[in-house]
Amino acid sequence: MPKDRAPTRIQKKNRAAILDAALNVFSAHGFRGSTVDQIATEAGLSKPNLLYYFPSKEAIHTALLSGLLDVWLAPLHDLDEAGDPMEEILSYIRRKLQMSRELPRESRLFANELVQGAPRIHDALSQDLKQLVDEKTAILKQWMDEGKIAQVHPYHLIFSIWALTQHYADFDVQVRAILGDEDPFEGAEPFIDTLYRKLLSP
Amino acid sequence: MPKDRAPTRIQKKNRAAILDAALNVFSAHGFRGSTVDQIATEAGLSKPNLLYYFPSKEAIHTALLSGLLDVWLAPLHDLDEAGDPMEEILSYIRRKLQMSRELPRESRLFANELVQGAPRIHDALSQDLKQLVDEKTAILKQWMDEGKIAQVHPYHLIFSIWALTQHYADFDVQVRAILGDEDPFEGAEPFIDTLYRKLLSP
DNA sequence: CGTGAGTTTGACCAGATGGTCAAATCAAGA
């Protein structure tokens, strides 16, 4: 393992290659189902070489998850108290759906982790995530109290958005098995848009 | 492995114990993350004893999945063309939500499999499941054309029901991390009910 | 260039894991 100076050109390149390879492998097979060798090969390195950059399989996984958590939560973070309620929410939903389309690996990485009880990110859930959600549901509640959107359970509103949007990334195989050639997102966007307009119209 | 006569008392008991144990273990850790030893211990058997009843880990998994698929799809199967449209759909949703509450292991078993690309049940998806969904969406389409419920994309309507209801089983940890002590289903039921009433009212 | 830090690798290890097998034990009907 290199010293703690500024990373060299090679270090930057290889670390990035490893994390990208790890995202491919972990999101497709889960933590336990992935092997260090797979990740190394995918990154174009030998196993010992990979372990020169990260001390263990677990360390790669942790680095990946914590590095992506911010990206993953950014859309909710951007929900703006000062904006137009309906537009803010619909724009949040659109961004989430777009992330399912463009970052399905990231979605499945978290899905894999969550469905197995989140053994490695439990803390982030009950701290950072909970705090963010509490903060944003407070805004939703306020909008509801002001009559700007319909009164619904704010936490379940958030859950429903997560469920509906991430479904298309996480259960992609199933969706495609049923839709055939039709692009899932083509129909999903207007469907979800309509759904929330009807639900939230005051 | 026993002859192909009628199963003995012991065979019935042990096979059932193995499948129940396998459901616990596979749903919590996924296929690759589960070990035969874990399942055997959970079933109260030694590993070789377990392998006397099922020829391999894969065979247990397959038996489990195919045995549960019918249970899992029963509510959709029961969607009745002759019933009242809104009531039929809402009752389907209620049953799905109840299954997430009462059979979360089953939900997570399928979720684990699907999120990893369904390597072991791909056929069932694009055949049995697709056929069932095609059949039922035809009914939905008809109801829409008759003006009994609002016009929405019928496939995405089904997807949304799956996503919203199974979310509470599959991502249970996350939901509980955010809701704290509050019972998730307490708030989920009225929320989802309202959501679909508003969406589908003609 | 030459040198020292940074990088890469072949060989290797220990433990986990899926699966086998022959021998021992048990259960139920004749």
Added chain:
DNA sequence: TCTTGATTTGACCATCTGGTCAAACTCACG
């Protein structure tokens, strides 16, 4: 009770897997 098929198990095996290590190699810079 005796016999035969069903059941159970300890010992074992081959492979996979995460991880180590010393030696070899490469690169940047004085």
